[in-house]
Amino acid sequence: MLNTVRPTPYERAELRIAADEILSKIVELAMSRGIACRPMLVGSVSRSTWLAGDHDLDIFLAVPEDADLAEALELARSVAPVHEEKYAEHAYIHAKINGFDVDLVPCYLLKDASRIKSAVDRTPFHTKYVSERVKGLEDEVLLLKQFMKGIGVYGSELKVGGFSGYLSELLVLRYGSFPVVLECASSWRPGETIDLEAHSTTSHQDPLIVVDPVDPNRNVAAALTLNRMFQFTAAARCFLKEPDTTFFFPPDQKPISDEDLLKQIQERGSTLLLLDFEAPPMVEDVIFPQLRKAEESIRAMFKRNGFSVLRSDVDCHPVNGITRARMLFELDVWELPRIIRRQGPPIWEAEHLSRFLSSHPKPSSGPYIEDGRAIVEIQRKYTRASDLLEKEVGTLSLGRHLTMQVQKGHDIYVGSELVQVKDQGFRTFMAGYLVARFRMC
Amino acid sequence: MLNTVRPTPYERAELRIAADEILSKIVELAMSRGIACRPMLVGSVSRSTWLAGDHDLDIFLAVPEDADLAEALELARSVAPVHEEKYAEHAYIHAKINGFDVDLVPCYLLKDASRIKSAVDRTPFHTKYVSERVKGLEDEVLLLKQFMKGIGVYGSELKVGGFSGYLSELLVLRYGSFPVVLECASSWRPGETIDLEAHSTTSHQDPLIVVDPVDPNRNVAAALTLNRMFQFTAAARCFLKEPDTTFFFPPDQKPISDEDLLKQIQERGSTLLLLDFEAPPMVEDVIFPQLRKAEESIRAMFKRNGFSVLRSDVDCHPVNGITRARMLFELDVWELPRIIRRQGPPIWEAEHLSRFLSSHPKPSSGPYIEDGRAIVEIQRKYTRASDLLEKEVGTLSLGRHLTMQVQKGHDIYVGSELVQVKDQGFRTFMAGYLVARFRMC
Numbered sequence: 001m002l003n004t005v006r007p008t009p010y011e012r013a014e015l016r017i018a019a020d021e022i023l024s025k026i027v028e029l030a031m032s033r034g035i036a037c038r039p040m041l042v043g044s045v046s047r048s049t050w051l052a053g054d055h056d057l058d059i060f061l062a063v064p065e066d067a068d069l070a071e072a073l074e075l076a077r078s079v080a081p082v083h084e085e086k087y088a089e090h091a092y093i094h095a096k097i098n099g100f101d102v103d104l105v106p107c108y109l110l111k112d113a114s115r116i117k118s119a120v121d122r123t124p125f126h127t128k129y130v131s132e133r134v135k136g137l138e139d140e141v142l143l144l145k146q147f148m149k150g151i152g153v154y155g156s157e158l159k160v161g162g163f164s165g166y167l168s169e170l171l172v173l174r175y176g177s178f179p180v181v182l183e184c185a186s187s188w189r190p191g192e193t194i195d196l197e198a199h200s201t202t203s204h205q206d207p208l209i210v211v212d213p214v215d216p217n218r219n220v221a222a223a224l225t226l227n228r229m230f231q232f233t234a235a236a237r238c239f240l241k242e243p244d245t246t247f248f249f250p251p252d253q254k255p256i257s258d259e260d261l262l263k264q265i266q267e268r269g270s271t272l273l274l275l276d277f278e279a280p281p282m283v284e285d286v287i288f289p290q291l292r293k294a295e296e297s298i299r300a301m302f303k304r305n306g307f308s309v310l311r312s313d314v315d316c317h318p319v320n321g322i323t324r325a326r327m328l329f330e331l332d333v334w335e336l337p338r339i340i341r342r343q344g345p346p347i348w349e350a351e352h353l354s355r356f357l358s359s360h361p362k363p364s365s366g367p368y369i370e371d372g373r374a375i376v377e378i379q380r381k382y383t384r385a386s387d388l389l390e391k392e393v394g395t396l397s398l399g400r401h402l403t404m405q406v407q408k409g410h411d412i413y414v415g416s417e418l419v420q421v422k423d424q425g426f427r428t429f430m431a432g433y434l435v436a437r438f439r440m441c
Numbered sequence: 442m443l444n445t446v447r448p449t450p451y452e453r454a455e456l457r458i459a460a461d462e463i464l465s466k467i468v469e470l471a472m473s474r475g476i477a478c479r480p481m482l483v484g485s486v487s488r489s490t491w492l493a494g495d496h497d498l499d500i501f502l503a504v505p506e507d508a509d510l511a512e513a514l515e516l517a518r519s520v521a522p523v524h525e526e527k528y529a530e531h532a533y534i535h536a537k538i539n540g541f542d543v544d545l546v547p548c549y550l551l552k553d554a555s556r557i558k559s560a561v562d563r564t565p566f567h568t569k570y571v572s573e574r575v576k577g578l579e580d581e582v583l584l585l586k587q588f589m590k591g592i593g594v595y596g597s598e599l600k601v602g603g604f605s606g607y608l609s610e611l612l613v614l615r616y617g618s619f620p621v622v623l624e625c626a627s628s629w630r631p632g633e634t635i636d637l638e639a640h641s642t643t644s645h646q647d648p649l650i651v652v653d654p655v656d657p658n659r660n661v662a663a664a665l666t667l668n669r670m671f672q673f674t675a676a677a678r679c680f681l682k683e684p685d686t687t688f689f690f691p692p693d694q695k696p697i698s699d700e701d702l703l704k705q706i707q708e709r710g711s712t713l714l715l716l717d718f719e720a721p722p723m724v725e726d727v728i729f730p731q732l733r734k735a736e737e738s739i740r741a742m743f744k745r746n747g748f749s750v751l752r753s754d755v756d757c758h759p760v761n762g763i764t765r766a767r768m769l770f771e772l773d774v775w776e777l778p779r780i781i782r783r784q785g786p787p788i789w790e791a792e793h794l795s796r797f798l799s800s801h802p803k804p805s806s807g808p809y810i811e812d813g814r815a816i817v818e819i820q821r822k823y824t825r826a827s828d829l830l831e832k833e834v835g836t837l838s839l840g841r842h843l844t845m846q847v848q849k850g851h852d853i854y855v856g857s858e859l860v861q862v863k864d865q866g867f868r869t870f871m872a873g874y875l876v877a878r879f880r881m882c
Binding site for chain 1: 627628629630631648667668671672674675678708709710711712747751752773774776777778779780781782787788789791794795798805806807808809810811812813815818824875876877878879881882
């Protein structure tokens with residue numbers, strides 16, 4: 001196992017050479033321009049905890065607190081004339097250098113992590129903290145990271161909501177080894193708190209609280225969702241009971257075929273509705289929270305109208321170079337009678353009653369009385385969930401970006417129409433949705 | 442209006458003669474047998490508050506407290522050699538005498554209503570109380586009774602759960618006239634209390650409390666349901682706003698035709714299920730509470746299985762000399778997918794989780810995690826409400842009498858199959874069910 005996840009000596013050497021070259025070039029350029037800038041290799045490469053083959057270089061260009069970040073950004077541009085400009089809290093540069101993916105990130109050089117101006121300023125402190133303590137535990141970190149990757153809980157981006165690399169390193173520092181991390185995680189409960197430096201100053205409401213050793217106010221696990229946390233707990237228990245390499249390297253999820261998709265739709269007997277539109281031109285960390293909010297809005301709309309959603313999910317995948325957003329709703333009540341009950345006020349509230357009756361002048365049945373209240377049965381607007389979605393999705397408030405995209409154009413597929421959506425991204429998503437199996441025992 | 446509800450002088454005379462004849466015969470027979478028995482005319486005839494044409498004679502055979510009721514019963518039998526024996530709290534005799542329906546009821550002759558041995562012993566006290574006070578108000582009582590009859594709230598039998606004759610008389614005594622009864626009822630609220638003698642000794646939880654003037658512990662309106670009470674309130678308000686003779690004499694409910702029934706089934710879009718079986722050989726006051734309980738059991742069974750009942754009702758009607766029980770369920774969710782969600786325990790409860798997972802070894806989807814809990818999707822047993830009813834009705838506990846009758850034989854009609862049930866009793870019931878319109882405004 002370790003041989004698979006541990007970088008080879010050749011990979012290590014190659015990466016070290018590439019990093020050194022870039023670092024030297026930055027120093028050289030900075031000196032020639034008279035800019036005070038100290039380049040730093042950060043991230044998993046800097047502490048030898050990267051997974052074999054998974055070796056992006058993170059290089060920070062640190063300038064003094066009173067300097068201008070723009071100078072460092074300009075410097076970064078010169079280091080890699082061919083590059084892409086990206087933006088998180090601040091602008092940074094992404095480039096391919098000697099075949100490696102390199103991020104060149106301007107930041108401030110600070111004495112104390114509590115005085116940071118943006119999240120990236122904290123990274124050098126993290127690197128320092130882990131580097132000074134992780135020696136001899138690198139393999140434990142590699143096993144843990146690969147385990148997390150294999151079971152699908154690795155990555156703090158909002159699409160995943162899982163464990164960051166730094167968080168996994170801290171877990172190893174806290175518990176001492178990969179198996180002990182699993183053992184301890186097996187009995188986690190919501191609110192589990194880990195404070196390596198015993199210096200916490202804030203109370204957090206997150207499911208897992210890992211106080212940042214370099215910043216007592218911060219929870220390193222703030223992005224971890226309850227479900228990902230316990231997906232890890234469940235898998236940890238299972239692995240300890242019956243260890244197996246498939247935890248680290250599960251078989252690839254294969255896209256579902258037309259035939260299997262139709263068979264499953266038939267067997268489940270539910271109604272699947274797919275809303276498909278072009279994703280707004282943004283990074284996943286911006287799109288996913290919006291998609292999840294829109295998912296909740298649409299679920300709420302179904303519920304308000306008497307329908308019932310069994311399960312739903314969202315995804316984004318590129319189709320012929322364009323990113324499509326896919327929102328999937330599986331309904332267990334998708335068709336309702338024409339008539340619907342409306343409950344009115346108690347009969348003894350004469351004025352309310354009379355307003356209620358005037359607003360339903362010609363009910364299909366009623367008014368009659370139940371539990372002392374007036375009831376009428378009137379005509380329902382939408383008897384099918386698909387009609388409701390088709391007619392109302394354009395008017396729903398789904399957040400500015402999504403509403404615009406949906407209004408620009410969208411398709412709705414109902415039931416077996418889903419086989420018309422052929423791209424592999426969707427079919428893989430669909431295969432995963434239908435199985436929805438996490439490791440637990 | 443009054444001319445229609447007020448008995449004619451001829452009807453009064455005829456009834457008086459018939460009653461006197463029976464009373465004399467009882468006195469004669471009692472004397473010849475040496476039995477101390479005082480016959481009494483009670484009920485609405487005794488106080489001239491019977492509705493024209495609605496003139497059953499209630500004659501009580503009162504014996505001293507230390508005598509045997511069996512002697513009075515034997516006496517009643519001899520008064521009407523052709524008779525039917527009935528049973529409420531005690532046995533009594535029903536007979537046709539000179540064309541009138543006569544009840545001959547043995548009871549004890551008591552000095553004080555608080556010492557009664559059974560409910561019938563109270564009746565002579567009621568008669569005395571009302572007779573002494575109702576003079577001059579008889580027409581008001583007649584109007585109120587006919588109004589209650591017309592809107593469907595008259596009768597304290599369990600099928601109706603409405604106002605008894607005695608209760609309507611007390612309302613007139615309390616408020617003084619028919620219009621004032623309606624005015625006061627218009628602003629009733631649950632818990633409304635009327636205590637003519639201001640002597641109440643008990644607190645009652647009923648919707649309307651009318652303390653019995655002859656028994657401070659008793660609520661005369663105990664059998665009145667919340668819904669009937671406010672059906673009266675609602676109609677009273679309406680009548681005062683726009684008086685109309687149809688309140689007293691509504692058009693007859695016509696049985697629904699095949700064509701209209703099919704049309705309504707189509708338009709409502711719901712699914713109607715009818716359970717039809719022979720009613721047990723009992724009086725309605727015994728059958729109806731059982732039918733209502735069974736209705737609740739079946740509704741609960743539908744709900745437990747994920748279906749949803751829009752409305753339901755029960756009835757009994759004679760078909761070719763046999764009383765059939767009919768239980769009607771209208772479903773707005775009557776079909777569900779094959780798969781069903783099962784929610785398991787939180788992942789952090791390791792033992793519960795593992796029991797949950799072992800009891801669902803091969804789910805269709807899952808286990809996955811939602812809100813920290815394990816979820817599986819498994820196969821549902823019944824996807825149609827009609828299958829569930831057909832398969833499970835024989836095993837349901839519907840109360841001893843009904844279960845026996847259902848097991849002896851029953852039919853289930855689904856949707857448009859209901860047109861196969863042709864009898865007028867059912868078609869009238871069905872017409873009423875579909876309209877379900879009470880007077881309110």
